[in-house]
Amino acid sequence: MKIQLIHGQFIAQDALELISKMINAKIKFHESRITNTCSEEDIKMRERKIKHLQKDLFEARNYISTEQIINLESEIFLNN
Secondary structure, three states, X not given: OEEEEEEEEEEHHHHHHHHXXXXXXXXXXXXXXXXXXXXXXHHHHHHHHHHHHHHHHHHHHHHHOOOOEEEEEEEEEOOO
16 A cells, blocks of 8 residues: 655745654654663664654755755555
8 A cells, every 4th residue: 555645846945844844753753662661772773763864854954955846755655
């Protein structure tokens, strides 16, 4: 199954807002899963994912700052 989340052209400011909100939602998800009962390995894995997402957002901001119109495509594939 495929879910089309984003498909289209956006002005740079709107594109950045969409991307920022999506990445921040995923960061908050990982932060919410870090608890006192998590193993150290699980915490480190989630911290690595958060750092990678932050890096991706930084790079997206840099790229978008050089453009006026951005084409965005985002899909989720559900598999078992």
